[in-house]
Amino acid sequence: MKKKYQAMVLSCMDPRFQPIVYNYLKKKKLNGKYSAFTIAGSAIGVTANKFKKWQKSFWDNFNTSIKLHDIKKLIVINHRDCGAAKIINRKKEFTRINETKIHRNSFQKIKKIFKKKYPKLKIELKLISLNSKVETF
Numbered sequence: 084m085k086k087k088y089q090a091m092v093l094s095c096m097d098p099r100f101q102p103i104v105y106n107y108l109k110k111k112k113l114n115g116k117y118s119a120f121t122i123a124g125s126a127i128g129v130t131a132n133k134f135k136k137w138q139k140s141f142w143d144n145f146n147t148s149i150k151l152h153d154i155k156k157l158i159v160i161n162h163r164d165c166g167a168a169k170i171i172n173r174k175k176e177f178t179r180i181n182e183t184k185i186h187r188n189s190f191q192k193i194k195k196i197f198k199k200k201y202p203k204l205k206i207e208l209k210l211i212s213l214n215s216k217v218e219t220f
């Protein structure tokens with residue numbers, strides 16, 4: 084019997100968020116049911132021009148995971164206070180408004196690419212804070 088996996092999870096490499104992401108997915112009953120791709124910035128890392136070289140690796144891995152694990156969904160988890168967001172923030176101050184804009188932009192970009200490549204699959208876009216508050220985009 085083929086195992087049923089449900090999703091690939093794209094998240095950031097930030098050490099502070101590993102337990103937060105883990106617990107979030109556990110609460111969603113996804114333990115043992117997702118494949119993980121963890122990279123600086125999550126959606127920012129695979130969409131921003133600054134990190135262009137990383138993008139192909141992500142899509143190649145996602146494609147491989149579809150074939151190997153028969154996944155149907157991509158769950159993207161970005162987080163507040165992200166170093167990658169700070170790197171691409173051209174404005175001097177890293178305000179909450181600028182920060183949210185950077186995340187929204189990365190979500191719009193990844194969703195657009197995703198829908199074009201995989202019109203039949205689903206995508207979820209989440210932004211988590213250090214206090215585990217989850218925002219859906």
Ligand SMILES: [Zn+2]
Pocket residue numbers: 095096097123124125162164165166167
């Ligand atoms: Zn980060």
